[in-house]
Amino acid sequence: MARASEGKTLGVAAGRRSRDPERTRNEILEVATEEFSQHGLHGGRVDEIAARTRTTKRMIYYYFGSKEGLYLQVMEAAYDAIRRAERQLDVGGLSPVDGLRRLAEFTYDHHTSNRDFVRLVSIENIHRAEHISKSKTIHDLNSTAIDTLDGVLRRGVAEGTFRTDVDALDVHMLISSYSIFPVANRYTFRTLFGRDMLDPDRHDHYRRLVGDMVVATMTQRPSTEWKT
Template sequence: MNQPKIKRDPEGTRRRILLAAAEEFAAGGLFGARVDQIARRAETNERMLYYYFGSKEQLFTAVLEHAFSALVEAERSLDLEGVAPIEAMTRLAHFVWDYYRDHPELLRLVNNENLHEARYIKASNRTRELISPVVETLTNILERGQKAGLFRTDVDPLKFYITLSGLGYYIVSNRFTLEATFGLDFSEATQREQMVKMNTELLLAYLTRR
């Protein structure tokens, strides 16, 4: 009797490995994550992991690329073209901060990569190609606000984006130490809303300062 053919799904296997590795790397970093555990979580074997990605380090790079690619795709869905400048900047900031809140694994991966002094991002041609669409969106909002006489004219868009990003990044990346040292739990809705309100006012106060 002929044995039924096993249907192969290389893309599905590759994707399962990526998602499983993202969880393992986010939890334990590059050195703490175990290849056998990644394979087990992905419902495959270590041989397939090395077949698709070559090494643990190359898999870590692929996970970083995938995480940044997901952020870029989410950013592309943001449409603020017809929104008034102050409201548009507010929505953009909240979008970025909400993404960090909903994807803390991205921040853990970035924190771990900083421990390696960005070695794996530097080695990735694809990561360098993933230029954030939000920077272009932010630049357009700034220009519209400046033409309308609402925003100051000496704002560096990229540095402003880094500042905006940092305001949302910090309370997610450091939420456990913030709770342990100050008793502030920013995963709690009321605490987070208060911080979002304060950070929004800080950004707009700088932008609209004469």
């Protein structure tokens, strides 16, 4: 009886999926994100993704074309999620200093709470961006982040608050470096120095630090202007 009941449950789930392909696709992407972030493109198993989503390899290939196609759409979805969240910040309504701090703190919050994203980016860097370079959307998705940051910096320069020798890509690099490091280097750092950078009790402290660091960088005079 238990086996028959289980079969019925799976049948109902399968029936729902057949009527809701978008839901099925999203479930596959969610599980594939975890699988690829843990094992990479080559180590990740489509069989495992199919089993966990109660689908089949054939269905996955129907939606995504191939294993690499699935991996690429996982990457696109990961970048799309952070950029959509950024657009909701409305930093244009804040002062340049507050807007810059808000972007820095948001990025830190996102990366430390979406660790699969950081792992995926780290894995893709091992492959020298071989796969995302084939994407038709990732470049445009990420250009919006630079445009938003550039708008904040330009307003700060115009009002005389920010230095003029640093551009949006420089600042994006600073913010990303600080926000990615705790996830990408958590275990080696903890082994070497005995501190867990993702300790919840330290989150607010590190969050303030990234905001302080970026604001201080942009509001101080360039080192070439200091008299020796």
